[in-house]
Amino acid sequence: MGELANCSRCNGLFLKGSSTVCPECRKQEEKDFHIVYAFLRKKQNRTATVEEIEVETGVSERQIRQFVKQKRLHPVHFPNLSYGCEKCGAAIIEDRLCDSCKESIQKGLHVRERNASLEAKKEQQEREETNRTYYSW
Template identity: 35%
Template sequence: MNLDNCPRCGRLYLKNLMGICQVCVRELEQQYETCVKYLRENRGITIQELSDATEISIKEITRFIREGRISIANAPNMMYPCEVCGMLIREGHMCDSCRTRLRKDLTSVTKESALEKESKKDQRGAYKAIDKSRD
């Protein structure tokens, strides 16, 4: 059998696509419904206000938004934190400054890697030339 412990509550459950037990699935659905109902009644609120009013963590609300279950298109003040620095954003996982920094870091690592490969090629060529001259 495919049994596992629920990562949220620790109960033993039969594995499913959600990766959590049925009790936690029902709890998440109830939290989602609470969020949606409160958002319909209060369109101009922030994520912090929603969390305070519904007693649902910002992390869970953010997950609902990222999964596409809660639309923030009609909620102008609804933003969630960047996964890297915590700055409030409306789309994606990172803010523009973190995304730019990540691209810059990846570019520099790629260049360094290319330079290392090039220097190793040069060193191998020099060793081959020495070895050939010895024979």
């Protein structure tokens, strides 16, 4: 059975299942999606930006970007749709992070791995030095 949760949109209580919003807000989201999709299906609107869609349909920018993030609206078909990178907020059309943030994370991981490797070598050398036996005659 689902657990009791607060709706992320209206803060009302509902039994949480696969959705993070209550049934009423879910219906509103579906309604909003159909409004946006109907707008974008028109040939002259396919290149509309998120801001233009918001003005014409009345659906919030946040909700439109959420549809893109959920892959309900595909930037391949509508090239000016995007959502924000989870780290820096830059406009992206796929994944969770922009290329710049991915690159900085990769660099950080490489530096950490290199430092761990150097630390391991240093510890190994210290162990070898302490295990040496010296003989004097």
